[in-house]
Amino acid sequence: DQQVKQNSPSLSVQEGRISILNCDYTNSMFDYFLWYKKYPAEGPTFLISISSIKDKNEDGRFTVFLNKSAKHLSLHIVPSQPGDSAVYFCAAIPAGGTSYGKLTFGQGTILTVHP
Amino acid sequence: NAGVTQTPKFRILKIGQSMTLQCTQDMNHNYMYWYRQDPGMGLKLIYYSVGAGITDKGEVPNGYNVSRSTTEDFPLRLELAAPSQTSVYFCASSYSTGGYNEQFFGPGTRLTVL
Numbered sequence: 001d002q003q004v005k006q007n008s009p010s011l012s013v014q015e016g017r018i019s020i021l022n023c024d025y026t027n028s029m030f031d032y033f034l035w036y037k038k039y040p041a042e043g044p045t046f047l048i049s050i051s052s053i054k055d056k057n058e059d060g061r062f063t064v065f066l067n068k069s070a071k072h073l074s075l076h077i078v079p080s081q082p083g084d085s086a087v088y089f090c091a092a093i094p095a096g097g098t099s100y101g102k103l104t105f106g107q108g109t110i111l112t113v114h115p
Numbered sequence: 116n117a118g119v120t121q122t123p124k125f126r127i128l129k130i131g132q133s134m135t136l137q138c139t140q141d142m143n144h145n146y147m148y149w150y151r152q153d154p155g156m157g158l159k160l161i162y163y164s165v166g167a168g169i170t171d172k173g174e175v176p177n178g179y180n181v182s183r184s185t186t187e188d189f190p191l192r193l194e195l196a197a198p199s200q201t202s203v204y205f206c207a208s209s210y211s212t213g214g215y216n217e218q219f220f221g222p223g224t225r226l227t228v229l
Contacts, residue, residue: 004157032215043119043205043220044158051215089157093215100165101146101209101216102173105157 003027004092006106014114019077021109023090026071031095034103035064035075038087047088048075052095080113087111116141119221121206127227128196136191136224138206145211147189148218149173149181151202158205164189165211196228 005024013019023033031052036044050057050064050073057064063076077084090106093099122137140147145166150158150173160173164183178200180192189208193200203225207218 006157009155034217036220041222043207043222045220046217049215049217091157100163101211101218102148102160102163103150103158103218104174105150105159107155107157 001026002107003030004090004104004106006088006090006109008109009107010110010112012112012114013080015082016079019075019080019084019111019113021075021077021088021090021111023073023075023106024071025073025092027092027094027104028071029094029096030092030104031099032093033064033066033073034091034093035062036089036091036105038089038108044089077111080111082113082115085111085113118142119206119208119219121204121221121224123224124222125225127229128193129229130196130198132196133192133194134196134226136193136204136206136226138189138191138221139187140189140206140208140219141187142208142219143186144208144219145186146209146216146218147183148207148209149179149189149191150205150207151175151200152205152223153202161191161204193226198228200226201228202226 034049149161
């Protein structure tokens with residue numbers, strides 16, 4: 001059972017426009033959400049995160065929105081740049097002292113930003 | 116700091132062979148993890164460790180074993196390789212202080228079992 005879902009396998013946008021990547025989750029115990037970015041032949045790198053007590057977190061061109069009632073989060077990249085072309089993974093951590101930071105990942109969305 | 120390093124980068128195994136994937140981190144992180152990523156899928160947790168001498172199973176542990184004798188090293192052992200273990204394997208580490216901490220990933224090991 002896929003507890004974290006990214007239903008769009010790919011997204012293509014023009015340079016300078018907004019990229020919106022979506023993620024849905026089913027487990028209401030998830031307490032913390034992260035976005036990772038992955039280039040080919042490299043490991044994922046942390047991008048931005050949000051706690052379940054917030055509905056928005058911003059870091060430069062990247063903003064993550066969380067809608068707990070809909071169990072939905074999204075990553076906005078404004079403006080998009082060709083260097084943003086990568087695979088983006090949504091991930092979640094459950095609440096509780098025994099979670100030990102274990103991540104549950106979505107399938108990933110391939111973002112392509114065209115010059 | 117080198118961060119998280121993994122060896123080898125690539126490996127081809129025959130069915131039934133064994134191998135150890137090496138993972139080392141130099142950030143003095145207590146928590147370490149092994150994930151696998153199959154094509155078109157997200158990463159799935161194989162095993163994790165919260166400190167030297169302490170390991171536990173993740174979501175997909177079957178066919179693998181781990182050990183953690185030092186803070187720095189967290190090797191993953193495949194005893195009898197099967198084609199279903201063809202995947203890209205990522206090791207990660209994080210701090211264990213309070214709150215949630217990002218995981219730092221190694222570059223991965225691409226394994227093919229034929």
